[in-house]
Amino acid sequence: MKNILIIQGGGRPKGNTAQLTASFEKGAADAGHSIETISLLKNEVKGCLGCNACRYGKPCIQKDSFNELVPKIKNADLIVFASPLYFWTISSRIKAFIERFYCIAEEDNNPPLGRYEKYPVKDSALLMTAADNFFWTFEQAASYYQFAIVNYIGFHDKGMLLAGGCGDTNGKPQIDKTDHLQRAYEFGKNIYS
Secondary structure (H helix, E strand, C coil): CCCEEEEEEECCCCCCHHHHHHHHHHHHHHHHCEEEEEECCCCCCCCCCCCCCCCCCCCCCCCCCCCHHHHHHCCEEEEEEEEEEEEECCCCHHHHHHHHHHHHEEEEECCCHHCCCCCCEEEEEEECCCCCCCCCCCCHHHHHHHHHHHHHHHHEEEEEEEECCCCCCCCCCCHHHCCCCHHHHHHHCCCCC
């Protein structure tokens, strides 16, 4: 059994991303994992100020939800980033959450790959939804995930579910008219099999 922390970074409370997340969560729960989903709509996390007050073991000075989430991050085996596609990348809420990992970095005198610090070793996954479904729809978002989360922070990638074609952005969510919810369920159920 693994501890899975899902960070849901956007959209509408019953929108495409929320539904995709719920299907992943059900699959992971059916496989026996412990899951907690944190909505960044309900838990404000501001972007990093770059003030360096938090370096190496000190909490962030900002008064928002992030410091309360740090123990959950450290306790998780897998962190799942769930986001709608906004302007061809992840939501600003998810981006702000990732930036704040700066305060959980530890000093490393021999950093790998040119990094300045080391981070807790975790598994990670990406869940995304989009109205569009072109061959290039998720390129920038997938690239950001790969470079920031996997290459730089050093998390172990467990995969991505990039759910395009979820309906007009001006209308009601239409993810239920696709196979993405079933795919998310199977992804959650089999992520550690």
